[in-house]
Amino acid sequence: xxxxxxxxxxxxxxxxxxxxxxxxxxxxxxxxxxxxxxxxxxxxxxxxxxxxxxxxxxxxxxxxxxxxxxxxxxxxxxxxxxxxxxxxxxxxxxxxxxxxxxxxxxxxxxxxxxxxxxxxxxxxxxxxxxxxxxxxxxxxxxxxxxxxxxxxxxxxxxxxxxxxxxxxxxxxxxxxxxxxxxxxxxxxxxxxxxxxxxxxxxxxxxxxxxxxxxxxxxxxxxxxxxxxxxxxxxxxxxxxxxxxxxxxxxxxxxxxxxxxxxxxxxxxxxxxxxxxxxxxxxxxxxxxxxxxxxxxxxxxxxxxxxxxxxxxxxxxxxxxxxxxxxxxxxxxxxxxxxxxxxxxxxxxxxxxxxxxxxxxxxxxxxxxxxxxxxxxxxxxxx
Amino acid sequence: xxxxxxxxxxxxxxxxxxxxxxxxxxxxxxxxxxxxxxxxxxxxxxxxxxxxxxxxxxxxxxxxxxxxxxxxxxxxxxxxxxxxxxxxxxxxxxxxxxxxxxxxxxxxxxxxxxxxxxxxxxxxxxxxxxxxxxxxxxxxxxxxxxxxxxxxxxxxxxxxxxxxxxxxxxxxxxxxxxxxxxxxxxxxxxxxxxxxxxxxxxxxxxxxxxxxxxxxxxxxxxxxxxxxxxxxxx
Numbered sequence: 001x002x003x004x005x006x007x008x009x010x011x012x013x014x015x016x017x018x019x020x021x022x023x024x025x026x027x028x029x030x031x032x033x034x035x036x037x038x039x040x041x042x043x044x045x046x047x048x049x050x051x052x053x054x055x056x057x058x059x060x061x062x063x064x065x066x067x068x069x070x071x072x073x074x075x076x077x078x079x080x081x082x083x084x085x086x087x088x089x090x091x092x093x094x095x096x097x098x099x100x101x102x103x104x105x106x107x108x109x110x111x112x113x114x115x116x117x118x119x120x121x122x123x124x125x126x127x128x129x130x131x132x133x134x135x136x137x138x139x140x141x142x143x144x145x146x147x148x149x150x151x152x153x154x155x156x157x158x159x160x161x162x163x164x165x166x167x168x169x170x171x172x173x174x175x176x177x178x179x180x181x182x183x184x185x186x187x188x189x190x191x192x193x194x195x196x197x198x199x200x201x202x203x204x205x206x207x208x209x210x211x212x213x214x215x216x217x218x219x220x221x222x223x224x225x226x227x228x229x230x231x232x233x234x235x236x237x238x239x240x241x242x243x244x245x246x247x248x249x250x251x252x253x254x255x256x257x258x259x260x261x262x263x264x265x266x267x268x269x270x271x272x273x274x275x276x277x278x279x280x281x282x283x284x285x286x287x288x289x290x291x292x293x294x295x296x297x298x299x300x301x302x303x304x305x306x307x308x309x310x311x312x313x314x315x316x317x318x319x320x321x322x323x324x325x326x327x328x329x330x331x332x333x334x335x336x337x338x339x340x341x342x343x344x345x346x347x348x349x350x351x352x353x354x355x356x357x358x359x360x361x362x363x364x365x366x367x368x369x370x371x372x373x374x375x376x377x378x379x380x381x382x
Numbered sequence: 383x384x385x386x387x388x389x390x391x392x393x394x395x396x397x398x399x400x401x402x403x404x405x406x407x408x409x410x411x412x413x414x415x416x417x418x419x420x421x422x423x424x425x426x427x428x429x430x431x432x433x434x435x436x437x438x439x440x441x442x443x444x445x446x447x448x449x450x451x452x453x454x455x456x457x458x459x460x461x462x463x464x465x466x467x468x469x470x471x472x473x474x475x476x477x478x479x480x481x482x483x484x485x486x487x488x489x490x491x492x493x494x495x496x497x498x499x500x501x502x503x504x505x506x507x508x509x510x511x512x513x514x515x516x517x518x519x520x521x522x523x524x525x526x527x528x529x530x531x532x533x534x535x536x537x538x539x540x541x542x543x544x545x546x547x548x549x550x551x552x553x554x555x556x557x558x559x560x561x562x563x564x565x566x567x568x569x570x571x572x573x574x575x576x577x578x579x580x581x582x583x584x585x586x587x588x589x590x591x592x593x594x595x596x597x598x599x600x601x602x603x604x605x606x607x608x609x610x611x612x613x614x615x616x
Contacts, residue, residue, distance in 0.1 A: 006483065285478060292437075293472070293495070295463065296460055297460075376434050379478070
């Protein structure tokens with residue numbers, strides 16, 4: 001037998017209590033990992049490919065559209081090298097749970113702007129030439145087993161077609177590379193012709209590439225100045241800044257997740273701390289007996305502290321492991337909406353660091369009390 | 383047979399609120415190696431306090447205590463812990479076994495403080511359980527044993543480090559007469575056959591009869607020494 005055996009035996013003294021504490025810790029750390037991943041997705045840095053890109057959106061709100069005519073007006077500016085339009089389409093494939101991002105785009109200019117989203121020349125040519133075609137990110141096509149030539153029905157709940165149908169049919173032209181997960185691109189012209197009512201001749205937002213990355217600020221001033229007194233004023237930003245603003249319009253994800261985690265861990269601290277204090281009170285005679293046998297004060301305190309640390313680190317490890325098991329499914333379901341849903345090793349290290357801190361805080365009082373415990377007093381209280 | 387325990391002018395006070403209460407007053411005592419001594423007296427007479435001082439569980443307010451050549455009143459807590467692990471075995475009224483460990487592991491516990499290998503620790507613990515007649519109960523946890531069996535495990539734990547001194551505080555206080563007799567028989571055997579020095583606090587005159595000599599305490603003082611063989615009260 002080693003002292004570690006005593007540690008495990010003590011943890012399993014009250015299996016129900018230990019299990020409940022363990023599960024609550026595991027859930028807290030699972031939440032930590034998932035919220036960190038969501039927060040990272042929203043605050044993720046922009047790639048080098050996007051350094052020269054600007055996003056032009058409605059000044060009013062994220063959900064307001066811009067006139068289609070803005071595309072050509074912006075393209076005509078000297079400061080702008082290329083511009084493309086993107087809109088929100090939404091919908092789902094067969095069943096509501098099969099939801100992913102679908103954008104009507106201009107096939108002529110989209111891949112010229114988003115060069116990091118690689119697409120083969122054949123696929124692009126097919127996409128450009130067939131108005132009912134669509135291209136899917138590799139992850140999306142793999143998820144549903146789509147092959148080029150397949151008909152993809154997308155059920156809509158915002159945009160009905162002329163004739164009243166809510167189901168839009170697209171022919172898959174092929175796939176493209178997209179680090180963000182699942183994304184379907186459809187022909188803007190086809191969408192614009194077929195849509196009825198709201199959305200016609202409108203675009204969700206524009207993405208432009210400036211000729212000289214150093215002139216990004218000047219281009220932004222020019223574009224926003226051009227539409228300042230129009231019914232649809234714009235707000236242009238760099239792509240990096242746009243992502244941040246997008247996140248802030250949904251709420252400060254980082255701050256919200258931070259507050260949630262603080263509340264969770266403060267509650268865990270109180271509950272687990274209370275459990276640890278109760279557990280210590282129940283074991284005073286045993287700890288006194290250990291000291292009687294000759295175990296030094298420091299060893300007894302270390303044993304008590306190690307129990308709290310083992311519980312917290314065990315719970316954290318379980319939470320991290322569960323998060324990793326859930327990652328593929330969450331990436332498939334959320335990745336298209338929030339960008340890339342990736343659990344990072346750094347977050348796991350932070351979780352383990354937090355677990356260590358939590359264990360030290362929870363175990364501090366019982367450990368100090370164990371160290372100060374006088375044998376005679378403890379045995380007298382029995 | 384040399385002197386194992388010497389107490390010289392030992393006083394012990396406890397502070398309760400604003401009041402200082404003298405529990406032991408100028409106790410002088412000498413116990414010879416290899417003797418079995420009973421310590422009797424009414425509640426509050428100071429017998430458990432004296433036992434705690436002899437066992438190195440507490441420090442005197444004044445006076446000198448020397449056991450097996452070590453001045454207990456002048457060493458620090460860590461040294462005292464190490465000395466207890468090496469030199470004293472404790473038997474309590476309520477056994478004080480760890481409920482999460484089985485009998486074998488409870489007995490093995492003090493050996494974690496020694497340099498013995500795992501196999502040696504197991505062997506010694508098994509031997510100690512054999513001495514107390516519980517070789518077949520090693521896998522049982524304290525909650526699965528009777529009171530008498532638990533006390534036997536506690537005695538095995540006290541023996542396993544082969545200490546020179548066993549201190550027993552009301553070892554039969556929680557047991558029925560028949561079981562108490564068995565425990566006292568076991569203590570006598572340990573004294574007689576293994577030569578252990580035993581100091582036992584008891585309220586029970588029949589338990590005290592098992593000892594070679596009996597010391598009586600009253601109001602913090604040693605007042606008499608019956609049979610006086612090997613034990614001197616100044």
